[in-house]
Amino acid sequence: MSSPDDFNQGADYVQSLHRGLEVIRAFNSERPAMTLSELAECTGLSRAVVRRLLLTLQYLGYVTSRGRLFSLSPRILELGFAYLGSLPVTELAQPLMQALSDQVGESCSLSVLDGFDIVYVQRVAVRKVMTVSLGTGARLPAYCASMGRVLLSDLGDAELDEWLAAAPIEARTPFTITERERLREIITAVRTQEYCYVEQELELGLCSLSVPVRDGSGRVAYALNIGLPYGEGVRQRALAELLPELTATAAAIGRNLRGH
Template sequence: MAPESFEDSADYVQSLARGLQVLRAFSHDMASPSLSQVAERAGLSRAVARRLLLTLQHLGYVGSRGRSFYLLPRVLELGYSYLSSLDLTELAQNTLALLSERVGESCSLAVLDGSDIVYVLRVPVRRVMSVALGIGARLPAYATSLGRVTLADLPEAELTAWLRGQKFRAITTHTLHTTTALKAELKRVREQGYSIVARELELGLCSIAVPIHAADGRVVAALNVGMPYADDAPARAVKLILPALQDAQRSIEYAIQHGSWQPHMALTRAYA
């Protein structure tokens, strides 16, 4: 059933959908919005937004200070329920720590969620982006190495539908932002088994990612290493970082398939 059709059905709970819209109105750049700001961001009337905020406040998900509202720690339970259902994050934690130590750069694990990739695990070394990235942070999938290795695994019909449903823009002058260019790049990623994105999301950023496969071969997540951009960064990423990334990939996939963690031996060697 198409999303629009389901929203007109008797099974669709509009109040629940609106409540989630209100929660999504909070963000890093608007941590304590006013009622009017929440209503505008959620696309709701002030009266509806007010009732939903008061309900969320009663349930312990939202607090208020004067005319501003803010999220309370209980909201984390919603995300933690998802993360705790993924053995993946627990099994990958040690591998990311070893990988980060080996290459001396920040490492991340993310999953595809609609138009975005969502970070589910991260070991930061230094801040290489202008925005702070943490668990739950979202970035546009089409402009990230994490997103591209995940998208490259989609069946052709599913990928075509995904591309058709997106609105692309040139985030920087280097961003691939047309369907034709992205399809060609995803084909290349599928063939080579990794993705490099340089200066497409931010001018000072370069990253390289590999897919994480489940036992049945499906890509269930993506693993990357991010680094400051330099002219030799892409070549260095392929020559020096990709082998370490692939060792980590094998370690995490082993853990997924066997339910226990065993580091790939190369991960314990010093990075040169």
Template sequence: MQSLVRGLNVIRSFNARHPRQSLAQVADRTDLARATARRFLLTLVNEGYADTDGSEFWLTPRVLELGYSYMSGLGLPSIAQPRLEQLSRQVGESASMSVLDEDEIVYVNRVPVRRIMTVSITIGTRFPALTTSMGRVLLAFHDAARISQLLKDAELTPLTPHTKTTPQALRAELEQVRSQGFSIVDQELEAGLRSVAAPVYSPTGEVIAAINVSTQSSQYDLTELHDRILTPLLQTARDISADLSAAQLH
């Protein structure tokens, strides 16, 4: 099991900021001895999950196979994609869907219209759940004990001057999201970025995913965000939830 954990840490050390790394960089980012890191990297190369030119290593597209079984079993991304594409066309903005992984959201669908963040968002991109509209939707429907533990353990680092960083403010925000059934995050993740998110329900009534529309603050003020984006977003979330129930019947 320890070897599996170490191997996964080696894979996770590669990301958008570090797509290519030397042996020394991988060892440093994973806290592994160089000999150990080298053994894992060469195993990944031999299995086709990584490649090397002798001085640097990088992942290959085959690593996508590692998540394919989860994605296929979930069924959700393929069901949601047409709805998200329709939503994006309707509002003229990017639409996404994510699921919760501990204290982070993971993007499982993305319909980009334009790049509105300094980082590129793709399938598999992760963000802290507490500072994102989709994350707050996903967290708001957890039980109180889970939320309390998360707020206790979270590193509440301000990402912008608008970021809520106190447990009291975040708890109140999650309570409001649960009550109203959607979340609006105004420039808390990145300056100039506004997003609104809604929950997607499983056939048994659990919140299993969230969808959102993201836009620049210069495009819509908060009133316009409510008027022009919130209604179609909520309808799309209901449609995806209904599609999931219909799919289970078949």
């Protein structure tokens, strides 16, 4: 089998599929609608190629157009829901997460690791803590998110070193830890302490406490968190009051997964 580095030179590589996905991924909250020229600039593809891809996606119902502007249609959600529907955890975790959120009065989220990001697969929100909208499918950089550090803690030493060496790391706030060796120390410590607390590293005013959710093999399959607004005594509350409840909920989700 070809390596990821040279796969796109092999006979199994489908360039048109790759390009079609690049066009879909070019749309985001900052660019919800674009002209053909703007999409060509974003993707680095020629106008002729982008035009054919857009017309095909429009024919399939995944893209709509209004004048010169193209945008994704609601049907694009089918692609994400196909993945979410294949995850037993989304159905098994939701009532437990809702109960936890009701009990502590804070938002609760569940995520997986995907490359250099975490991806939200379930969320129960009670208030908006971040300036960006968080919901199922939202992505955040793993290195400065508590759930990301929990998920990264399951990597072996060599794999973690490789991840840290390749990850795009930058300061998102004045408190963001960007030194790779320090991040390695923090992530390694999460392995033994079984939780991660992050304060204002991802966004000012946001704190987060996360724990692992383990599958039947003991692997960290998901990370579960509680998001908190920053304030006096928030760390003490997180560790003394919320950590036991969060850990118990993660264990219950894990048991449900193993029994599924």
